[in-house]
Each structure stands twice: as structure tokens, then as C-alpha cells.
Amino acid sequence: MSATLFSEDLKTNIKKAERMLIGGEWVDSATAETIAVEDPATGAVVASVPAGDARDVDRAVDAARTAFRGRWSRLTPQERGLLLWRLADLIEERAQELAELESLDAGMPIGEARYVDVAFSIDILRYYAGWPTKITGDTIPVSFPTNFGGPYHAYTLREPLGVVGCIVPWNLPLMMAVKKIAPALAAGNTVVVKPAEQTPLSIALLGELVLEAGFPDGVFNYVTGYGETVGAALVEHPDVNKISFTGSGSTGKTIIKASTGNLKRVSLELGGKSPNIIFADADLGKAIPSAALAIFACQGESCVAGSRLYAHRSVFQDVVDGLVEAAESIQLGRGLEATSQMGALISAEHRDRVIGFIDLARSEGAEILTGGTVWGENGYFVEPTVLTNVRPDSRVLREEIFGPVLTIVPFDTEDEVLELANDTHYGLGAAVWTRDLGRAHRMARAIESGQVWINCYQTVDAALPFGGYKQSGWGRETCKESLDEYLELKTVVVGL
Incomplete structure (x- = not known):
């Protein structure tokens, strides 16, 4: 591993x-087992982290519960905001x-990591x-029943749920964790984070x-381990x-299914197979x-x-040529x-899965215009790949590949x-490229997707709701509406 890339700060972190x-507290796992963490660019093991189990989850949940009922609950809303x-x-x-x-961990270019x-x-x-x-409630005038006493004073409170388990994926791990912990903590909950x-x-x-920011002990906890052990224990925890x-x-x-034991709340941000039209x-210079x-x-x-890129037949070849050129220019x-x-x-497992999809498309008669193979002698690289002539029922067109295809x-x-x-069971993102304002709005209304971009793609902001239709998930992340995922609504009625 190059010393110029593997800085002292990186080693320390x-x-x-x-x-x-x-x-x-920084603690050891209840087990002596570890998980090897690889640099996907080289395949080299760069770290060993604890392979926790249900006992570690129990400790973390207990700490989160204690913090929730203790000092954290006594902080003012403004104090919580200042800590964030x-x-x-x-x-x-x-x-x-x-x-x-x-x-290093996820393989992404340093620029994407830093500026995205x-x-x-x-x-x-x-x-x-x-x-x-x-985060406020409402005062509600009571009209019924008028013949059973009263008058009444009625209002609502929005209160934190308690302990939130945050299960984070391996792509963009920091951002994905923050998208969960920020609204959870803003609402007054405590968290146990399980990274991939x-x-x-x-x-x-x-x-x-x-x-270092000064959050009370136990407000934020994280436990490393496998999904079938730590993840499962967190989901099932009463x-x-x-x-x-x-x-x-x-x-x-x-x-x-696993969350039904105590009917805990669940929000899910799942896959996508997004159409770009x-x-x-x-x-075309922008599209x-x-x-x-x-x-x-x-x-x-x-x-x-x-x-899934759909191009009008009159510009199809121009779009194909442009995408092939763009793919081949990527370093x-x-x-x-x-x-x-x-x-x-x-x-390696995911690289082989992506290559398997490409091989399947090839066997079905798809035309591979560029890419389609593993790149380099080390690490888990796949070339940027562009396919045409794909069968409508092909898995390549219908299933999430999660790779550069x-x-x-x-x-x-x-x-x-x-x-x-x-024509998909997903509905997470979509885009429409047109100068026709009426068509743009018609398409935006008709596409079954949690977000539709017009003449842009994947424009995001912390104030914009992010989530999906159909099997792309439940609930929304970012945005003010996401706070409802982390709050209980209580009604209070007082006879005067």
C-alpha cells in the first residue's frame, strides 16, 4: 500500500x-471474533473490527435507554439543536x-467522498x-359531544419514540448514517448505529x-458486526x-417480519431501477x-x-454515441x-454479481457497446458498461444491478x-428531459416515483423529501416530514 496514500491521519482513524x-465508552466486543475490512481497490485487508453479537446490542440498547430517560430528556430543544x-x-x-x-472503505473517488x-x-x-x-403540537377546539360536560381544552404533543436502531448500508456510509441519526436526535431520541x-x-x-461535540453519554452508540447477528438482534430487540x-x-x-415482536416503527429506503427519459x-448537451x-x-x-435510459428514436443514436464516449473517457x-x-x-462478490448480469445480457443477445468486463489486475473494478438491444423481460432491465451498467x-x-x-416494482427516482413545459409536468405527475427530476438528475437538498413508491421503501428521509417517522403524537383533553 502506497505510503503517500496511506497517511498518518488515515492510519490513526x-x-x-x-x-x-x-x-x-470505547469498548471491546463480547466476542473475540473480528471482521476483516478490505480496501476494494486492492483487495488488501486494512482493518479488523469487532464482530459483535446480541450481548453487545443489549449493552448498547441499555445505554441508549438510560440516556433517553436521563440527561438527554432534560435538555432543551435549543440545546439539542446546538449540539447537532x-x-x-x-x-x-x-x-x-x-x-x-x-x-478507502467504500472505493469511491476522493472527490465524491469529500464533496458529496x-x-x-x-x-x-x-x-x-x-x-x-x-417541533410543536396543536390546540384543537372540541365540538362533540356538546351534551357531555365541558367545556374542554384539547391539544396535541409530539414526543420522541425512544431508542432508534439505525442500520446503515455500505454505499456512502457516512451520509447514510447521518440521514438517520440527525432527525432521530433532533426529535429527542437516542440511537444505536449498526454500520455495514x-x-x-x-x-x-x-x-x-x-x-467531542458534547452529546451526553449513550445518546449515540455504535456496534459493529454482521447483519444476521447484530442487525437481527437490533431489529428484534424489545x-x-x-x-x-x-x-x-x-x-x-x-x-x-422481525420487527413485529413489539410492533416497532420501521422506515425503509430500499432499491431502485430509475428511468431517465x-x-x-x-x-442533449446537458442531458x-x-x-x-x-x-x-x-x-x-x-x-x-x-x-434505465430511454431515448426518443429520433435522437437515439446521438444519445448512444454520447454515452459511449462518456463511458470510455472515465478514468x-x-x-x-x-x-x-x-x-x-x-x-469481489459484488463485482462478480455485476459481471454476471452483463454476461446474462450478452447471452440473451444484448449489444455491449463499451465495457462489460473486469478492469485491472487488482481490486474489484468493472468497466463502465453501455448496453442496447436488451430484451424487455431481461433481468438486466428489471432488477437492480447496483453497478456501472x-x-x-x-x-x-x-x-x-x-x-x-x-413497468417496475421500484419507484425511487426518475428524470425527464424536454423543453416542452406541459409534457414535463404531465410526466412528473404520471411517473410512479418518490422523486422526479426535470432537466436535471439527482438534485438533492436536506429540505427535499427522499423516498420511494412501491417496493422502493416506506417513509421519507431528509425534509421536515421525516421527523414524523421519529415522533409519537399524543392527544391531551382537559375538562375545564
């Missing part, structure tokens, strides 16, 4: 992940260190830092910054009041590079990747190298492409 944070803002400041001060951890993952995490925290003082076993490194540094999960649809369904009148970014950013390991390399534009996939399909009419766009 990796070391932090060798222990877990429970009740404000202070955490954002500390992340900003350590942004480069966090970006290095994310790049870390930067948006800061923005989310500052957004939610303003909300604790604005592939990408735990940045969450350890986040835990250190939580302590003292966990809510689970916030981001990941695959199959795991999401398992979580729903380019009409004949679109500005084509945006379509490339929509699928090849983050190695395609994004739930809202624009993996692959280790994420920590400043010149890299696309990094490695998360693991783009299918391009021609269409002739608005009705036709709308049917194609909605």
Missing part, C-alpha cells in the same frame, strides 16, 4: 474502528479525514439543527466527534422503538453528460442510479488517487415511454 462505542450544529462544525473541520476513510458524501452530511446536520425548537460490515471506518470517527434501514428489498422484508426536444453521471457516479452503487483507479473518476466496487432503449411516443418507465 482506522485504528479507532477496532473498538465499539457504547454508553460514551456543533457536530456539523466538527465534521467540517475533519472533512478530509472522513473523506479519506470513505474513499461528507459535504451533504454537514448540510443535513445543519438543516436538522434548526428543527428541535419547531464492509464499511465501518467512518462511523468510528463520527462517534468520536459526537463525544427495547428498540424504531428501525431505520437502508439496503436491499429482500432484507427490508425480513426486517418488517430523453425526449426529442431535449438539450447526455448528466445521464452518464447518473449511472457512473459512485460506481453505479446508488439506489437512484439512472440505470478508473483507486479512490484515493486524485486522478481517479470511478473507483472499485465494494467486494446502463441500458439504453428507444421509444416513439410519450404514452409508450410512460408505460415503460412505470
Whole structure:
């Protein structure tokens, strides 16, 4: 491993992940087992983190419950908001260190880690830092029954749920964790965070910054381990009041079933197979590079990747040529190298899965215009890949690949492409490129998706609701509406 890339700060921060944070203390796991964390760009093991079990989850939940009933509950809303803002400041001060951890751990280019993952995490925290003082109830006039006493004074309270389990995926791990903990803490809950076993490194540094910011002990806890042990124990725990999960649809369904023991709240941000639609009148100078970014950013390991591109037949070849050129211009390399534009996939297993989809498409007669193979001798790279002539029933067109694989399909009419766009059990993201204002709004209304972008793709903001229709999940993240996922509504009626 190159010494110029493996800085002293990076070594120090990796070391932090060798222990877990429970009740404000850095502790060892109840087991002696560890999980090897790889650099996906090289396949080299860069860290060993504790393989926790249900006993560690019990300790973390107990600490979170104690904090929830203790000092944390006595802080004013303004004090909670100031702590969140202070955490954002500390992340900003350590942004480069966090970006290095994310790049090393998840394989993404350092620029994406710094100016997307870390930067948006800061923005989310500052957004939610303003909300604790604005979580209010209502006064409600009582009209019925008029013949049973009264008058009455009725009002509502919005109260925190208690302990929230945050299960974080391996893509953009810092941002995905912050999207869960920020509204949970703003609402007055405490959290137990379970990072993905592939990408735990940045969450350890986040835990250190939580302590430095001054949060009471036990408000933020994190336990490393496998999904079938730590994740399952967190979901099934009777003292966990809510689970916030981001990941695959199959795991999401398992979580729903496992959460029924105490009927805990569940919010799910699951997969996507997002349509990106380019009409004949679109500005191709903007649409084509945006379509490339929509699928090849983050190695395609994004739930809202624009993996299904539909181009009007009159501009189909121009769009295809532009996307092939864009794909072939991307420089692959280790994420920590400043010149890299696309990094490695998360693991050998996932690389092989992505290649398996490409091989399947090839066997079905799809045309691979560029890419389609493993890149390099080390690590888990897959070339940016563009496919055409894909069968309508092909798994490549219907299932989430979660890699740098783009299918391009021609269409002739608005009705036709709308049917194609909605022919999926996902509904997370979609985009429409057109200069026709009426068509843009018609399509936005008709597409079955949690968010629709017009003449742009994946524009995000902490104030914008993020979530999906159909099997893309339950609930929303970011935005003011997400706070409802972390609050109970209580009605109080007083006879006067």
C-alpha cells in the first residue's frame, strides 16, 4: 500500500474502528471474533473490527435507554439543536479525514467522498439543527359531544419514540448514517448505529466527534458486526422503538417480519431501477453528460442510479454515441488517487454479481457497446458498461444491478415511454428531459416515483423529501416530514 496514500491521519482513524462505542465508552466486543475490512481497490485487508453479537446490542440498547430517560430528556430543544450544529462544525473541520476513510472503505473517488458524501452530511446536520425548537403540537377546539360536560381544552404533543436502531448500508456510509441519526436526535431520541460490515471506518470517527461535540453519554452508540447477528438482534430487540434501514428489498422484508415482536416503527429506503427519459426536444448537451453521471457516479452503487435510459428514436443514436464516449473517457483507479473518476466496487462478490448480469445480457443477445468486463489486475473494478438491444423481460432491465451498467432503449411516443418507465416494482427516482413545459409536468405527475427530476438528475437538498413508491421503501428521509417517522403524537383533553 502506497505510503503517500496511506497517511498518518488515515492510519490513526482506522485504528479507532477496532473498538465499539457504547454508553460514551470505547469498548471491546463480547466476542473475540473480528471482521476483516478490505480496501476494494486492492483487495488488501486494512482493518479488523469487532464482530459483535446480541450481548453487545443489549449493552448498547441499555445505554441508549438510560440516556433517553436521563440527561438527554432534560435538555432543551435549543440545546439539542446546538449540539447537532456543533457536530456539523466538527465534521467540517475533519472533512478530509472522513473523506479519506470513505474513499478507502467504500472505493469511491476522493472527490465524491469529500464533496458529496461528507459535504451533504454537514448540510443535513445543519438543516436538522434548526428543527428541535419547531417541533410543536396543536390546540384543537372540541365540538362533540356538546351534551357531555365541558367545556374542554384539547391539544396535541409530539414526543420522541425512544431508542432508534439505525442500520446503515455500505454505499456512502457516512451520509447514510447521518440521514438517520440527525432527525432521530433532533426529535429527542437516542440511537444505536449498526454500520455495514464492509464499511465501518467512518462511523468510528463520527462517534468520536459526537463525544467531542458534547452529546451526553449513550445518546449515540455504535456496534459493529454482521447483519444476521447484530442487525437481527437490533431489529428484534424489545427495547428498540424504531428501525431505520437502508439496503436491499429482500432484507427490508425480513426486517418488517422481525420487527413485529413489539410492533416497532420501521422506515425503509430500499432499491431502485430509475428511468431517465430523453425526449426529442431535449438539450442533449446537458442531458447526455448528466445521464452518464447518473449511472457512473459512485460506481453505479446508488439506489437512484439512472440505470434505465430511454431515448426518443429520433435522437437515439446521438444519445448512444454520447454515452459511449462518456463511458470510455472515465478514468478508473483507486479512490484515493486524485486522478481517479470511478473507483472499485465494494467486494469481489459484488463485482462478480455485476459481471454476471452483463454476461446474462450478452447471452440473451444484448449489444455491449463499451465495457462489460473486469478492469485491472487488482481490486474489484468493472468497466463502465453501455448496453442496447436488451430484451424487455431481461433481468438486466428489471432488477437492480447496483453497478456501472446502463441500458439504453428507444421509444416513439410519450404514452409508450410512460408505460415503460412505470413497468417496475421500484419507484425511487426518475428524470425527464424536454423543453416542452406541459409534457414535463404531465410526466412528473404520471411517473410512479418518490422523486422526479426535470432537466436535471439527482438534485438533492436536506429540505427535499427522499423516498420511494412501491417496493422502493416506506417513509421519507431528509425534509421536515421525516421527523414524523421519529415522533409519537399524543392527544391531551382537559375538562375545564
